[in-house]
Amino acid sequence: MTVHFIGAGPGAADLLTLRAVHLIQRSPVCLYPGTYLDPDILTHSAPNAELIDTQHLNLDQIIAHCRRAHAEGKDVARLCSGDPSTYSAVTEQARRLDAHAIPWDVTPGVPAYAAAAAVLGAELTVPELAQSVVLTRAQARSTAMPESEALAGFARTRATLVLHLAITRVAELADELAEHYGTDCPAAVVYRASQPEQLVLRGTLATIADRVREAGLRQAAVILVGRALEPSVHCVQSHLYDPGRSRSGGE
Known part of the structure; x- marks a missing residue:
């Protein structure tokens, strides 16, 4: 057994x-x-x-x-x-x-953040915009976060940020993140990604909290923040597909 x-x-x-x-x-x-x-x-x-x-x-x-x-x-x-x-x-x-x-x-299974990114049609790591993804959560009625994992510390890296278990604090978090990412930074919320009730909200750190409030979301949603969510404003070709790159001898 x-x-x-x-x-x-x-x-x-x-x-x-x-x-x-x-x-x-x-x-x-x-x-x-x-x-x-x-x-x-x-x-x-x-x-x-x-x-x-x-x-x-x-x-x-x-x-x-x-x-x-x-x-x-x-x-x-x-x-x-x-x-x-x-x-x-x-x-x-x-x-x-x-x-x-x-x-x-x-x-293992398909993580919620991966399903959310798929729904958004977003690659979370875009050359010269973001090459790291931070998976974290907010503290509300849950266990305490380690002192070394303050949200501001992650935000200073400007990596693509994925917040779990945080939808009830989206207004407060958006204000905190805007100090590092800017109020115009793309933000998205995906509720029940891949399920029949799926809902996608897009905006910026200045607008996403209002979108969540209007939708009445309280659980089962993932928040994504970062410039990689809107790479068209600055998208370069990755080294992987650089025509001048030598492909002999491996990586």
């Missing part, structure tokens, strides 16, 4: 990996985050699978379901929205599973 932490992607049932689908199909128990997951993903489950929505369960209750499945010799598909490597709480769940000697593994 194994607990499979599975990246369920941004929501669309056809944006899972083949491995993820295979594991979901053969797991008799499926734990899924109903708040963020499109229910269509559950159509990959076996007809007789036990489906458990974890949105109202605490950590002890989730682990209790895993322990029961382990005692019954049943594999568990533990679905995570996006990719398990970010903001999935896999670490604390895995620590508890280790304490009970329950095997587990991880299957």
Whole structure:
């Protein structure tokens, strides 16, 4: 018996990996985050699978379901929205599973920021504009951010910035970021990327908060900020496709 932490992607049932689908199909128990997951993903489950929505369960209750499945010799598909490597709480769940000697593994998924970039048709790394992407979040009713990871510190780099779990503070954050990126810096919000309810808001750091307020968004949205979102004003050819570059001898 194994607990499979599975990246369920941004929501669309056809944006899972083949491995993820295979594991979901053969797991008799499926734990899924109903708040963020499109229910269509559950159509990959076996007809007789036990489906458990974890949105109202605490950590002890989730682990209790895993322990029961382990005692019954049943594999568990533990679905995570996006990719398990970010903001999935896999670490604390895995620590508890280790304490009970329950095997587990991880299957990656399509991260929310990648789905949002695809919806926007944006490459987040554009030559001479931005060659780094910062994935971070804001602190509201959540665990504290490390002191060394202040948003202003990231903003000073002017890298492409992706903010998770921050939509309720977009006005405050836009003001803070404008000090480093400028009020005219492109900003976008993608709500439930790839899902039927998908909504895309485009603007600048001066306007994006009003767009979010008008749309009434409170969760399940990714904020993207940076000049790479509008590269037409300054786009150069990358070294990769430079006709003068020698292609002999590797990179």
